[in-house]
Amino acid sequence: MKRIVLLIVCSCLSFLLISCSNKKGLEEEEIIGKREVSSKIDMDLVSKLVGNWKGDIHASYPAYGKRTIIGRDRYIFFDNQKLQITNTENNLIYTQTSEEKPFYYDFRLTGKKLEVLPSYPVPEGMKGGDLMPSQYIKDDETEIDSLELFGEWQSVDQLEAYYISIKQVSAGVISYADNLENKDSQILIVQKNLKGTISTLTEDERANYYFQMFENNMIEVYGQVNENYYTNRGEDIPVGTPKPIKYKKIIE
The missing domain is CATH 2.40.128 (Lipocalin)
Known part of the structure; x- marks a missing residue:
């Protein structure tokens, strides 16, 4: 009888360990997963993102300094990051870094104002992942030729x-x-x-x-x-x- 009980306990423990391991594996897979790249990207919207921006010190999330955003071959270069454009929707441009566990940078354009929304993926149903946004305004100052x-x-x-x-x-x-x-x-x-x-x-x-x-x-x-x-x-x-x-x- 004791042997039967011991076998049942061991079986339950093994099942729990396998379940936890599988769950952890699924969560890691969800975290690693990258965004799919849409075949329909609004390049006219992307062209509005390209250019020079300076921190909007009067914004809710003020950025500081200046940034130049370049677009090339469905990628944009921002703050020493090469970002793949994955989708565009209304006034939003969605991008991601190239790492196996990527970071996301989403850009919201409103006239001459820009909000940069960085984040990282988390398992579905979990909270978190959003990082501090930053806000810019179009920089129309004279540049070097x-x-x-x-x-x-x-x-x-x-x-x-x-x-x-x-x-x-x-x-x-x-x-x-x-x-x-x-x-x-x-x-x-x-x-x-x-x-x-x-x-x-x-x-x-x-x-x-x-x-x-x-x-x-x-x-x-x-x-x-x-x-x-x-x-x-x-x-x-x-x-x-x-x-x-x-x-x-x-x-x-």
Whole structure:
């Protein structure tokens, strides 16, 4: 009799453990699940999102600083993040990051105002997942003319000469090479275009390049790793920052 009771207890415990394990697995699967990408995306609405925005300090959830949003191939680049557009509905644009467990960034447009709604997925029926929103207004201030950046450049004040070539690929997209033959050129996405400096993000999201404009056809260029890229993936952030180098445009 004791053996029968023991067998029944063991069976119940095994069933409970399997049930909990299955439930945990289902919840993890729900969390990991990414949004499906709609075949009908309103690109006219997306085009209204592209441009320069500054924090609305009078809003309920004020953002600070300025942001440049770029659209390319059904992706948008925002705050050093490459976001896949998954759907559009009314005045909302839905996006997600590329990680296995993605973050969502949804953009609500109301005239010249923008609300950014970050969140992360949680199992169905559970509360939570919404993060602090931020609000912006359209920035119509005069920017640097990016055309001044395009061309070929030679370093100054260096022991040996360095050369770079900068070309425009499309609006907000730059081709950058550390030689004049455009070998191994990189695609850079403009993140901010402020008076005095243009900041960009490499297409693989691993690094930022900054271009500071001076008078007399002079620029200063420096790069640094994009810490968000490595932090979001749980990887160690590479150390070391290349020193800024000044260049003078090669005038033909």
